Amino acid sequence: MKKFSKILMSGLAALCLWACSDEANVSRPADAENDVYVEFGVQLMQGSGSRSETTDGENGGSNSTGGAEVGKNYENSVKEILLVLTKADGSPIVSQHLDVEPKEDGKYPSLVTTLDRSALEAYKKGEIYVYAFCNPTSTIDINDLTHSTHKLSGKPKLLTDNDEIWKKDAFLMSNHNLVKVANSTPNTVWKWEQYTETNRLSLGIISVERACARFDFKENCYPAGEASNTYVLESDKGVKVQLTDMVMVNISKSFYYLRRVSENGLADNIELCGQETPNNYVVDTDAGNKNGNVGETYKKDYFFNNFLSNSREEWENEFTSISSLTEEDNDDSWNAGHNRNAYKIWRYATENTIPAPNSNQKNGISTGVIFKGKLQFDKSTYGVTDNQPIYVYNNVLYGTWEKVKDAANAPNADESLKAAFDQIGATPASGADFGRAGFTVLKPNGSGDYEMYYCYWNRHNDNSDPNLMGPMEFAVVRNNVYKLTVNKINGYGHPTSSDPKDDPDPLDPNNPDERNDLYIEVTVEVRPWVVRINDIEF
Template sequence: MAAIAAMMLGACSDDKLSDGPDSPNGPVDNDEGVYFALNIDLPNARSSRSTTIDPGENGSGSASDSGTEIGKDYENAVNEAIVILANANANEFIAAAPVNAGDLNATSADKSSYVAHSKFSKADLTSFYNNLSEEPEGRTLKANIFIFCNPTGELRDYILGNTENNVTAPKQGTNEWVNGIGNLTSSSNIWSKNSFLMTNALIATREIPSTIEQWNLFTDESNPFKLSEVNNIGDGTVIDNKDGRGAIKVERVAARFDFRDASENKDFTYNVVFLKENDVTTEIPLVNIQLQKMALVNLNKTFYYLPHVADPTDEKGTGITSLDNANLLAGVCKPETKWLFDGKGGYNEPFGNYMVDADRIWKNDIYNKWSPNGSGSSEDSEDGTTAAPSSDFDKHFNYPFFQNSGIIDNNNISNDRWATYLCSEVVKGENNNPNGWTAENQDYKIWRYATENTIPSIAGQINGVSTGVVFKGKMIAPQPAEDADENTKALAAAINNTAAGGSYTDPILYAFAGNLYCTWENVRKAAMDAADAQIKFVVDNQQTMEGHWEITEINRENSLYKAVFGTGGMGEFEFTYTDTADNTQKTATIKDEKETDANSANAAWTAWAEDGKKSEGTLKDAFKKAVVGNKFTIYQRSQDPNPKFGWGYYCYYYYWNRHNDNGFNGIMGPMEFAVVRNNVYKLAVTKINRLGHPRISENDPDKPTPGTNDEDESVYIDVTSEVLPWVVRVNNIEF
């Protein structure tokens, strides 16, 4: 009987709807509808506050307090839109309406505000009102308005449906649609010029009529229902969507990276290695680094159409340990709230929140696999590959930092998976908008755009999942002084050699404890010097004065000696002495009586050298493993595919993008490393502190693994980084 009654009610409803255009319920035809008008404020509105202490107060989801930046005209243009009407209680879908270019009109000279006209289906609205579980208490209902400016084809199908592509539009009464996920593809680009995808910055709640009959007042295009203004319904009913509501503020789904040359001479060149005299570092540069290329890595392939946040689900606020669907739905279009840092590397209550992205579960799995306590390993196997199981980085990222095996190497010239840019070309790009910025910051150039990439915990901020920037630098040596030592002259000659060569036939450089040596012979000599062997001549025959040399004292405990010779002796070596007979300097040979260490780095190098220094084979592998295992970094000469750079010694610097810097190197804070939508990240390398990572992973004792923390006390570069709500965080980078 209940089923029959429901059918009868449905039949009655259909009868009502078919009464014709003069019926209180209006016509059934889906082409008929009720018109609305909606005001939109774009993210470049000049009325925006310069600070965003309270993200909800100024209508922006950003927690940045670094000011704002006006976007470019092509970053703010609106060509079309989709407007969604949803139940205010739980964002349950009611109706959607496309807004074409002809129905969008700019309302400000700078085109920072628009008014949009369109219509909702009368049938959809009627269905909603017929299915209300209870009568409205007053003369209005509350609804949430969502707007998608410049929707991609994929998003258009997702909201409006597409029978040809077998895509069904959201069903009325469901709220899962707010968790829609987009895919970054060439056909669904979210940052095409004049067509940046933008969505609500925050929930936009408006009042709508309490009955379908009231909507009949707005079936004329010239008299739309105003979702941002005041409506006179009659019978004394006024629906005010202006006071305290007004225009709906939108933000871009993408983020932006800007860059400037912060080197002293504006040539991307930095003094890095300095001459030492008597173990004291001087101000005389020995090796400089010129940054030549840069690339963004770990670009998310997927993204939520609408912003999502979540409060930490553990008592300490260290992350999101679990997130059920109800909590996910509750965090849609909520503002990002700031974390209160205590000035000691920690943070205080009340806690901030976490921006959530569509790959959070996979990122937690990657952390569990590659972290020190996970199933992965940072140790190398004998063939030079990581022992950890393969991860599908290429399925989740464009330009993945790691190969799926966990190896970094990007040496395949024909397949550059990092999509590199020339630094010199980046700074020739388009100017940022310097409005309200200092003269220094006016030098920034727009580099590229990125999808949102956030990490659901503090500990989970690791190299395998965070978005970063890789810089490729080339060593340059200033002309050494005439009285420079042998190593310094050999080093300069090798570094500045531009002729074609080979990675194994050309001199190999070794870095250890802040010193750089050209060839292993100079490393060994330096280790012997560090041992400071005291040698004396012992007379065996007083008549003939024949005798032998012996070591009376030696320092085998210094770090360089142990790294080269291990626990053994130095073998046979030459030394100089003064002949008292004629007061001249002479050389002699002595054998260290202590047995050599067969497992030492020097023994491994000697075996490889005596075999011809072959580029492949077990002796080469053993040599590198022993040398790198003793904290030597190996730099081999190579050819850059760009003829402008050619042959030389190259190294890499890795920078992990900071979103919410807690100000403490070595201590990670919540949401410190992330890329968040509608933020501009302004990057400038202000200082390079040391030589970078070698291009070959097996040459690097400090090579990152997917589980390496983004925060590292061993800072390679200093990067200024400001983040403003486009909006900008500026990151000054120091390597």
């Protein structure tokens, strides 16, 4: 059985990005004397109600909670803000761009700007909502914020070199919740002439959240004492696997600028900037396409690195060497006891959620991580003298086909192995279906190494039932940090060969994300921008 165990760290500390008023942050249009003065604060959201509790784990495992993650300075920086005021129906009243100069302590002043009075005068009565887009892109449609989406112009970079929504010191952020100006009601009458430089209209504090999620990784081993990222598969024979590389698959190409939730994850009856709860779903831009037969929706139109859309080449050429990860997560606020050190930042990703029913959560559309592992074994023991294939049956490595034959014909041979061998025969025919007989076929790469794939589908909210998927159980949600570490590997992975006849359990985009014969046991506590620990077992 392949299994995941996840621990999520939580906390409610908020990183404030605002302070006292500072005239350096006053943005004045050309006709400032006759315009309307407003002031507001912006803070990066880092805490909210949880959707599930973490508890002490079984078998001595801990699912304890910790603090919230503040993030790197370059993940928190705000240099520009697009401020938009709208009517209750979402139609725009007025907007303004502000340039923001951060202070040395990393906190931002109370922001002051002037707004076009002529635009405001046209709106004399009713509710007003305010939105702040920090480090905005040029594609925000202020005329339809409810449906405004962004599509990545190309495959995103892992880190912050030059990506459009997680660019260093300029991460895209938007409202975490709806903000109503001055507790306005449908009957509020606005007298715009009263808001002057000495009597500014307060728009309130606008909590914002990053548009992306972050994935960190920590090297591990099993049992303790093994080399880094090395896991024992057969202790009596010294067979091990060392994880060497990882790649993310099914990365969404599009996302909404403002988070939306609904009862079923579809676009009907959405709540704009609504909070995720145990009974709702975060709505994705392609929710309708994900509702139903995954065979129609796992095409590369919807994702970068799509899992088996046309061929594996789309993601097989995108692996990151685990040894290349260097930037440590050194935020102590979530790791006060320093018992979870050594996480390194791997990459950022866009939001990817799947609507109800929960059976829609399948490999072809869920964001996942494919780990590549190199088999370590004594080749001479298993009859390997050249670049021959080797064979695994029932989680036991037998070696070359000659070694399989010897084991199957031994006096006390396992009956199941003998029956499987007889299906293939002593001299396998060309195109023999080893997978159907139950054999995993591992073939050497150009360097003579035997490699395998291990698949992890990112778990967002655990329902603690390995036999039943819950709402939003497998997803990537904006403004979360997913911290991954592989605790244990219980068996051999998938062959790197694309031939399904080499695998008794071939990679299939229609496989459900949760399979009790394969993976995954995870516990999780969810809060916006929390430290989320995913401890993985295969």
